[in-house]
Amino acid sequence: MSKPIVAIVGRPNVGKSTLFNALAGEKISIVKDTPGVTRDRIYADVSWLDYNFTLIDTGGIEPDSSDMILKSMREQAQIAIDTADVIIFLTDVRQGLLDADAKVCDMLRRSGKPVLLVVNKVDNFDKFLMDTYEFYNLGIGDPIPVSAASKLGLGDMLDEVVKHFNDTALGEEEDEIPGIAIIGKPNVGKSSIINKLLGENRVIVSDIAGTTRDAIDTVIRHNGNDYNFIDTAGLRRKNKVKEELERYSIIRTVSAVERADIAVLVIDAKEGVSEQDAKIVGIAHDRGKGIIVAVNKWDDVEKNNKTVSEYTNKVRQILSFIPYAEILFISAKTGQRLAKLFDIIDMVLENQTMRVQTGVLNEIMTEAVALQQPPSDRGRRLKLYYMTQVSVKPPTFVIFVNDKELMHFSYTRYLENRIRDAFGFKGTALRFIIRERKEK
Template identity: 35%
Template sequence: MSFTLAIVGRPNVGKSTLFNRLVGKRLALVDDQPGVTRDLREGAARLGDLRFTVIDTAGLEEATDDSLQGRMRRLTERAVEMADICLFMVDARVGILPTDEIFAEILRKKNANVILAANKAEGRAAEGGLIEAWGLGLGEPIALSAEHGEGLNDLHAQLMPLADAFAERARHDSAEAPETDVTLRLDDKGEPEDAPRVPTREKPLQVAVVGRPNAGKSTLINQFLGEERLLTGPEAGITRDSISVTMDWDDVPVRLFDTAGMRKKAKVQEKLERMSVSDGLRAIKFAEVVILLLDVSIPFEQQDLRLADLAEREGRAVVIAVNKWDIEDDKSNKARELREAFERLLPQLRGAPLVTVSAKTGKNLDKLQAAVIRAHEVWNRRISTARLNRWLGAMVEAHPPPAPGGRRIKLRYMTQAKTRPPGFVVMCSHPDKLAESYNRYLVNGLREHFDMPGTPIRLYLRSQAEDNPYKNNKKSTPSRLRKHLGKGPASG
């Protein structure tokens, strides 16, 4: 039985460091500056034979108003109420502060299972803080060092009886539940050749939401979820980590990645912002579909174009979403301007969907979902070799390739070498002589004929002569034979 463990405490006590150690990856940003974590981050944790979900939370602060710190605190308190177990971390080197005592009282009221851990407990300097931690009334504190991995055995010992209790409860609940048959049987005919990869629970559709600061990325994901899962507000640059959440879109499992707003490289000076931007760029590389979220008041800024170009170069399917559509007055003219600007500024994404949405009101989110799923299907599409060669013959007949220096280029045959994104190999003579304009002619023809708008298409030209052992042999065998026998023609 899996359970949920929320790590809570004041800022800079080492919550994200312990989170990274439990999940075995550097998922959460870690820095000496307090208050780095702002959103809730979930991960699959492993501690000995225990498997559970761990939640990294924002540092608890005393603010209770609508300030950024107050909103962060409310989000953390919500995680405490949802979690099965809370791990309350204090700093053993700093000792127990009045704030720790206030939050210990809150945890006693909100969660029945609270484990106390005194982090940074390595060395004699932490002995005083360990003794003070007893005064919080949460039992014996675990002497922990998240950075060095010390004290994890003690943590395992305290989690084990709680995990057994959750497992026993789950067995009891399953015994009382009615039996249902939900087995799905696939027919033996297999999938058609053009069928895309179907997202599953184990491998959901990966979607990254990217854009400039304050474009509304976190608000958009909250609207999809139907709850305030991610921290939002009028301040730019609230999101720092790339946070992933999982949901279903009409029975399609989807994992959405909320990324930090990305400014121009010259404006990114602070180390923490550089780390956030790097985390967001990594999310683009691991995504299957990228939603580029624009602000309707300032669409297609230079940074938007860079992000779109990066997604295309990485081979990701791209969907353009224009946010804050609810505040636009002249919608018909604005929509025409957006489409014209898109076709002019991003020709490499020709035909990609452009959807106007309102993350605040939820308008047109169904259209955005449909556009993402459709883009993913096109991105996974496979076309049979027979269809490709019939198409290639028609394209060459309509417009034969140029003949540089009088040497005719023959396009012999074509096949699809890969998907995600679609990649095609054309076997031809003199591939290095084929003009780039003809390459674009073929790519655009593929988009139109096989209905693949917007998705990146890779076209590779190959020469069959590369496998010819006589390729560099300029003189034929009869010529060499005549030279060996004399100037005259060879005779029997």
Template identity: 40%
Template sequence: MHKKSTTEEIDSIDDQSLRVRWTGLPVVALAGRPNVGKSTLFNRLLHKRKAIVDPMPGVTRDPIESEWRLEGAEAPVLLVDTGGLKLERNELEDRVADKSWDYIRRADLVLFIVDAVNITPEDEEFSALLRRYADKVVLVVNKADSPERDTRAWTHASWGYKAMAFVSAEHGRNIGELEELILARLDWSKASAVDEEHGDIRLAIMGKPNVGKSTLLNRLLGEEKSIVNDMPGTTRDVVEGRFSWKGKAFTVLDTAGMRRKSKVTESVEYYSVNRAIKTLDRADVVILMIDASEGLSEQDKKIVKLATDKGRGVIFALNKWDTIPKIKNSFEAARDKLQFFFGQMAYAPVLPLSAKDGEGVDKLMSTALSMFGQLTRRVETSRLNKAARDWVEATPPPVGARARFKFRYATQVSVNPIKFAFFVTRPDAVSESYVSFLRNKIRSELGFTLVPLELDLRASRKRFEDLERG
């Protein structure tokens, strides 16, 4: 077994493996009234909790898409969990229904989900409405937890759908049979795979409820992917979409608004907020949306801390800037106030934005692109060590017995997040102020002006020149 030398370890790069992006995948849409188990089945098929499940009807509002690896298939399936269809609807529920029917029309296969033991007039009505798509509908009778319930479920055969399946999404009963039924009815002839060297740049749109997150998502995608409504908390699941800007591929994630814990009253909202926080693990850049007319909140500060702790780039977007009176230096004043509020984050860009009108979107995207470039930037080890020696020689640490140490060598540990390690004789002797000095030097002179970076001190008696000779 080959053992890496120290210099090989220093120069090793944690490159991302090639990712595959699919186009032309067959679309399978899950449809039905609220609370029949659509999201439970969606999660069961994916083998993960991607959609929020709660006994409260109407939890899913925006359609949730995910690539699904169906056993025996030559390529993935695009699986879509749609919002619940209702006969009596308010304005928001009308928007939910419109998007659900749009996916039903476009889908290659529709899983019409009903409850095995609770048939309602809504089920009867939607069965009639779906009959025009009968050739691509599979009637899925859910909550058929036992063979005894199958007998009752056969009453649904009177609706005239040729393809039927009796399942229990919660317990996994007959899921294999349903998958075989789906596999036999799909066509992958239009599917094609594209290798991407680094995959999409992933943007997470975060902020308080009703600051314009979904409006920005729809603006970037050029379609109403996420429902926009004046009622705070409209978005519950994480809604995502892909788009291209100046030849670069992006995935954008619209998250639920985050409020103070004392105001999070529904369990659905609790899970929505937790899902939003976990989105940080998938993101490269966080766009923190702030209502320019309302200013900052403690929740904004918490979002930023969570993001920077994970090494994510953060862009402060002062949305609804078009509503701010045009007073000289008003933006500069707002920017200075924000940077004062966040203390050590003077490096993070602050931008005016009107997601509704599109003003400032190009600047936002160019900044996100530059930020991603810095997050994936790697400095040559020899250049880093020369620069570090120059900094220490030009600005030596404070003199004193307790503060005495010698710099040995430095290495960049990782990209995205950016991490460096400086090896010194006595790490405990290096003051926090001197660490800040070195961090600022890395940021300003090595091209990391927009992103957070971590600097770790480690003990070593060896010099970089000795490691190179070794």
């Protein structure tokens, strides 16, 4: 089931980032060794009541003139309309209702997506009540007063947000067809791969109706199984500021990866793997998706008997935070090894849903502890009591210990490697939850 996506749209300085941070809270867990996970997170996981959703901050560049502001807001609104299930349209009670608000509001209204009108900076509900009423003039329903800075009214707003999750066809997206997101920088051959796969499999392309997102869904049948390929190449916007273009493609990648089981990162063999690739695939890693790295245009590379292993090492080095990723050398032009892509996808899907019996896990854990003593701190030693697998996609394990503080990242990594030695789990992330149990 893909998580709903909620986007925040609004003029500069109405408090989009403040609202984003208030909702994302300290919950943004930054994995130390994932590159490109910077302060300016564009997306975050938020949970409210029993709902989990992905929040996207479309803001970014603050334009200087008022025409530029409108242009930039139209672009933000377009991103939100393309990718979001629910849109939070943020306005500012102190600046009041401006012309730019009304113009963007028309766009949002026409999109047919659920839009919540949220009026920010209302830190005193009595004082600003009349000013809030002014926003009824926009004609998109009741304004919801909040103060992102003082965290007032956010609960009421979230109650309204999650009401829309059932309206949209979110519940029906539970497809048996595995979703494969094709991600990567522009011009590395993402669409060519899909076209070539289509050509080789002679299938009727079904552009799935109702996906207003930029990502184009193509169902391909191979050996009697269907796979839904989600292509993030989508629309090319002309002469965008580079920074904004990057932000736009990241938002698009988030929304495609969110709906996929596996992400295939496509790299141009001649350009090699870059920091930007690491940033893009970091999204899939964060989301616990299966990951395959497809090195495209391999036919253009001059080779000797060491080329593959040297190239593999280079990829592993830069993408060191996903040692579990599978690497495949392909050519969309000649079709070289493209059929193998399906074999690897099948293997990764199987690994993502593999369950290991608790007894076996505890044997591995006991043996691992005997081979390498758990860390200690000021005379207190970490004790591991018990380990069990609690879910799949990605396989998630809970380890009960005497003291969470003592469980260093490196020891968790060590246990992960022992489990991988035993079961492979190639192509999928593994998640570990550490729980404390007081000593008897």
